[in-house]
Amino acid sequence: MKHVYEIAVVHGDGIGPEVCAAAVEVVKAALGSGSPLRFTEHPAGAEHFLKTGQSFPEPTFQACRAADAILHGAGGLPGVVYADGTEAGLDFTLRLRFELDLYANIRPVRLFEGVQSPLSGVKAGDIDYIILRENSEGLYAARGAGALLRGEVAVDTLVQTRVGIERIVRKAFELARQSNGAPRDGVRRVTCCDKANVLRSYAFFRSVFDDVAKDYPDVATEHALVDAMAMHLVLKPGHFNVIVSENMFGDILSDLAAATVGGMGMAPSAEIGAANGFFQAAHGSAPDIAGKGIANPFGTILSAASMLDWLGLKHSDEKLSQAAERIRRVTQACLAKGLLSADLGGTSSTRQITHSVCDRLAAAA
Structure with a gap:
């Protein structure tokens, strides 16, 4: 101390x-x-x-x-x-x-009593989960390092490393273990949000997630593609406990999530x-x-x-x-x-x- x-x-x-x-x-x-x-x-x-x-x-x-x-x-x-x-x-x-x-x-994404959600029928306690955004890699790692060629072509590179993915995924499982589980069913659950069906970098993220998940048999796991996740956060927010994602996806989804609990001020x-x-x-x-x-x-x-x-x-x-x-x-x-x-x-x-x-x-x- x-x-x-x-x-x-x-x-x-x-x-x-x-x-x-x-x-x-x-x-x-x-x-x-x-x-x-x-x-x-x-x-x-x-x-x-x-x-x-x-x-x-x-x-x-x-x-x-x-x-x-x-x-x-x-x-x-x-x-x-x-x-x-x-x-x-x-x-x-x-x-x-x-x-x-x-x-x-x-x-953290939490709907407090007294705050009105724009989602119909949703009340305090129905939304209470964490979006864990990988903060050091992903697409945003390209800031200041991308290329602009002759004013015609711009390129930014999405970077993901095994070390970077492993540590953020382990943090997600630790947070889930410390939680009370998802509001809807009380299950401690980590959801991997990616775009693994299209890009190798996200398929890699998912594969590392699956490897790390083996060390946490007491925590439920699932996968969600980012476009579907945008829908799920509106239609079934009570299902989620901890969501882990790449840098840019976490940035975007957390703003959407904030809108469901009163806006960015919350x-x-x-x-x-x-x-x-x-x-x-x-x-x-x-x-x-x-x-x-x-x-x-x-x-x-x-x-x-x-x-x-x-x-x-x-x-x-x-x-x-x-x-x-x-x-x-x-x-x-x-x-x-x-x-x-x-x-x-x-x-x-x-x-x-x-x-x-x-x-x-x-x-x-």
Whole structure:
């Protein structure tokens, strides 16, 4: 157990500073006096690029690498791009993923009481699964390394390695073992999502999945093609427990999944490796509502709870794990009582939500 945990805070762009500040305030309330976390702010993002010509300064990267955990708001702004057309603000997330080897992107998908799903007849408890996105390989590994030939032909390469697939698949089975199973039948199940019927790279992913699955006879397994999976997440979301997929597929499917549980404002994520952990909501910077005080902070708050969970497990610090559980319980209670932001059909402001969550945490303490 450590006495002080260094948390690198990067607010980012758009609504990033609003939701990130809310999450920091909630974590402090959950831990109370004598908090072992020390938060230090660092610059990065599209706004910083416009001011300085750098989207991710080297001192910020070094601080993130040295920190016990990284908490991020959101990155990127429309039209703020490099000469090749790629977004300047995305460098922060992508560089951390690849250079710190944050291979596991854990995206919980849960429908809370009080939040209306667009799916007919679906209620709280019916949707509760994890999309585990391989975070270091796949098609996105080609960023910055693809080829554009004479303005006529563009090529990006999809890369999958046995080591990369094995470790993300093992993480999927470990998560399933720790879970309560799928909502519909209680079965602990890992679903391999790929496009094995068309591309060798995905057939390879599936074959490695099948090999690893032999080590987990207590966990059910199945395969699903990605196009069919897009349908299944709408028609039978209660069937799923843990879904594991290649980088790009996991990115796309997790956005679809978020829409079934209230939208991107309810989409936390944890990106972890052997040494580092990076935590942010899966949503974008939403510059159209930035500064209006109506951004939904729940995704970032729940991401911060995952940060405490990860730190607590890594350092055998029960105080952090208990604080994470309190944040989730209070979040659930607030949503059930109708504390909803505009994107969820409510009228509560970012500050109202933050204060309510903090007040409940103080009362619980």
